Amino acid sequence: MNRLKTALKPRIHKWRTNFYLLRKNKLTFLSLLFIILLVVVAIFAPLLAPHPEHIMEMTNPSEKLLPPSGEYWFGTDELGRDIFSRILYGTRISLLASLAAVGLAMLIGIPLGALAGYKGGWIDNVIMRICDIFLSFPSLLLAIVIAAFAGPSLKNALIAIAISWWPWYARIVRGQAISLKERQFVRASRAIGNTQGKIIFQHIVPNCMAPVIVQASLDFGSIILTLASLSFLGLGAQAPTPEWGLMINTSKTYFLNAWWYSVFPGIAIFLAVLAFNLIGDGLREIMDPRTRNR
Amino acid sequence: MKNFIIKRILLGVVVLLGVVAITFVVTRVIPSNPALQWVGSRATAEQIAAAEEELGLNKPIPVQLGIYLNDMLHGDLGYSLKSHRPVVDEIMENLPPTLELVLLGTIFAIVAGMALGVLTASHKNKWQDHLGRFFSVGSVSLPTFWVALLLQLLFYGVLKLLPIGGRLSMDAQLFGQVPDVTGFLLLDCLLTGNFSVFGDALSHLILPCITLALYPTGMVARMTRSALLEILNEDYIKAAQSYGIKRKIILWKYALKNSLGPTVTVVTLSVGYTLVNTFLVESVFNWPGLGSYISDAVMNMDYPAIMGVTLFSACAYVVLNMIADIVVALDPRVRI
Numbered sequence: 001m002n003r004l005k006t007a008l009k010p011r012i013h014k015w016r017t018n019f020y021l022l023r024k025n026k027l028t029f030l031s032l033l034f035i036i037l038l039v040v041v042a043i044f045a046p047l048l049a050p051h052p053e054h055i056m057e058m059t060n061p062s063e064k065l066l067p068p069s070g071e072y073w074f075g076t077d078e079l080g081r082d083i084f085s086r087i088l089y090g091t092r093i094s095l096l097a098s099l100a101a102v103g104l105a106m107l108i109g110i111p112l113g114a115l116a117g118y119k120g121g122w123i124d125n126v127i128m129r130i131c132d133i134f135l136s137f138p139s140l141l142l143a144i145v146i147a148a149f150a151g152p153s154l155k156n157a158l159i160a161i162a163i164s165w166w167p168w169y170a171r172i173v174r175g176q177a178i179s180l181k182e183r184q185f186v187r188a189s190r191a192i193g194n195t196q197g198k199i200i201f202q203h204i205v206p207n208c209m210a211p212v213i214v215q216a217s218l219d220f221g222s223i224i225l226t227l228a229s230l231s232f233l234g235l236g237a238q239a240p241t242p243e244w245g246l247m248i249n250t251s252k253t254y255f256l257n258a259w260w261y262s263v264f265p266g267i268a269i270f271l272a273v274l275a276f277n278l279i280g281d282g283l284r285e286i287m288d289p290r291t292r293n294r
Numbered sequence: 295m296k297n298f299i300i301k302r303i304l305l306g307v308v309v310l311l312g313v314v315a316i317t318f319v320v321t322r323v324i325p326s327n328p329a330l331q332w333v334g335s336r337a338t339a340e341q342i343a344a345a346e347e348e349l350g351l352n353k354p355i356p357v358q359l360g361i362y363l364n365d366m367l368h369g370d371l372g373y374s375l376k377s378h379r380p381v382v383d384e385i386m387e388n389l390p391p392t393l394e395l396v397l398l399g400t401i402f403a404i405v406a407g408m409a410l411g412v413l414t415a416s417h418k419n420k421w422q423d424h425l426g427r428f429f430s431v432g433s434v435s436l437p438t439f440w441v442a443l444l445l446q447l448l449f450y451g452v453l454k455l456l457p458i459g460g461r462l463s464m465d466a467q468l469f470g471q472v473p474d475v476t477g478f479l480l481l482d483c484l485l486t487g488n489f490s491v492f493g494d495a496l497s498h499l500i501l502p503c504i505t506l507a508l509y510p511t512g513m514v515a516r517m518t519r520s521a522l523l524e525i526l527n528e529d530y531i532k533a534a535q536s537y538g539i540k541r542k543i544i545l546w547k548y549a550l551k552n553s554l555g556p557t558v559t560v561v562t563l564s565v566g567y568t569l570v571n572t573f574l575v576e577s578v579f580n581w582p583g584l585g586s587y588i589s590d591a592v593m594n595m596d597y598p599a600i601m602g603v604t605l606f607s608a609c610a611y612v613v614l615n616m617i618a619d620i621v622v623a624l625d626p627r628v629r630i
Binding site for chain 2: 129130132133134136137138140141142144145146148149221225228229232233234235245248251252255256259262263265266269270273274277278281
């Protein structure tokens with residue numbers, strides 16, 4: 001027990017310093033709080049929304065395009081639905097879909113990266129050149145093409161995003177795998193005759209996860225933004241889903257007479273993306289000691 | 295040096311081939327029926343079969359890819375399923391308005407971004423710095439299409455200062471004798487001395503350009519700031535200071551010059567990003583360029599058009615990336 005404690009001590013200490021650094025950087029800390037708020041909103045959207053019945057198909061023509069008021073904080077849309085409730089639900093959609101996109105990108109990228117790093121040689125070369133090709137392609141463009149051909153839906157949009165994003169994770173994991181494969185425990189595992197698949201998934205992949213998760217949190221803002229852009233182009237979520245980008249797309253017809261319809265969903269996108277970007281910046285600063293004292 | 299450039303260009307070619315292969319696979323693997331699109335929904339089975347024959351869709355996929363590559367090298371991107379015109383011609387027609395936006399937006403971003411970068415670096419940790427840094431992160435987090443709508447709301451809806459969209463107002467189109475020399479409207483107006491149309495065209499350009507410039511402005515400002523902060527600590531700046539040279543001159547002339555390297559890289563890279571961003575901006579401002587063209591193509595499932603624009607933008611992106619790498623390599627301080 002004591003030995004465990006001493007072994008853990010530097011780790012706890014490291015966590016504490018990191019947390020201290022996080023606290024010191026007020027903007028990063030604020031964004032962390034905001035993200036926690038977003039998650040809470042996403043989970044409890046049905047309880048928090050004042051008009052949960054306004055989420056899906058519903059028409060309420062007598063109350064259409066009402067300006068913000070005590071009853072409808074952010075006004076109503078062209079079908080008379082409460083925009084505030086819809087934005088709250090939108091949090092759930094944006095976060096879940098982005099999470100799914102990142103997860104899928106990891107699912108493709110991590111095994112490929114681990115394989116490339118562990119095997120080396122021509123396999124490594126082929127996989128990495130494919131990564132180069134994907135990365136030399138604007139991700140939004142690739143996502144547009146895939147979503148356009150697969151047919152517009154939220155599911156296809158997030159698959160499209162995952163396909164244009166996986167090389168980032170493959171690259172990181174490859175770098176980790178190269179340094180891991182000569183470590184004692186991996187060599188030991190090889191020596192007792194474990195199969196390659198077992199070595200890769202039991203020893204290499206779990207030890208690559210930390211940098212991958214950091215990278216994912218850096219990417220999250222851009223992914224939310226790309227998803228909203230696809231929905232805005234009509235290639236993502238479809239009506240009546242309360243997705244933020246889609247709401248702005250429908251608001252295009254009405255916004256000159258109903259400013260609230262476009263303004264509030266946009267603020268939601270902006271704040272969510274900003275919070276994740278600020279966290280990303282903060283994390284980078286914490287992990288890069290060169291910029292720490294600036 | 296020479297070796298590096300040759301290697302980089304070869305890599306660019308490989309990447310381009312890969313891009314072609316990926317777009318090709320994407321367009322063929324995902325089930326859709328281009329032949330039906332070509333002949334229309336009321337066609338008979340024989341007509342569809344004939345169209346498949348004509349479009350080469352009945353051949354094995356690798357053969358189709360080979361044919362596509364061969365055609366592409368001869369400048370042939372196929373025919374639009376909707377208009378039945380060569381995709382290359384349509385791209386060429388829609389390119390100048392988009393380039394106009396991208397170029398002006400980028401120039402704006404360079405000027406504004408560098409000014410902001412110098413301002414924030416010279417007032418490090420003061421309110422100007424905080425505001426500027428907040429702008430840099432903020433501009434990267436803003437949804438472009440939303441900014442476009444907000445600008446329309448403000449400058450058209452509330453202030454009634456600028457037009458809501460399009461490239462020219464109705465009056466100018468009808469009575470202004472719109473010049474057509476190069477396709478770049480502003481340039482054409484200057485060449486023919488048509489200043490009333492020039493003014494009209496310029497007023498239509500302002501909002502889309504600002505929208506597009508936002509992202510690269512933030513990037514340039516960030517890059518300039520960090521490069522300047524590093525450079526301002528160097529000995530030659532201290533030497534210049536001890537000579538009593540004015541702070542402004544040191545900043546704008548001595549220091550800025552050496553911070554240009556990273557800025558150039560960011561600018562070339564962000565031009566590619568801006569090109570894709572125009573797709574979103576054009577659809578809001580109803581701007582008749584490549585973005586509107588690809589949106590129409592997406593709506594109509596016009597796959598040769600989608601592929602054509604994609605390939606074109608990807609090529610532009612790859613070439614710009616290449617230029618960025620080579621420019622960095624040209625800097626004598628960088629050793630490869």
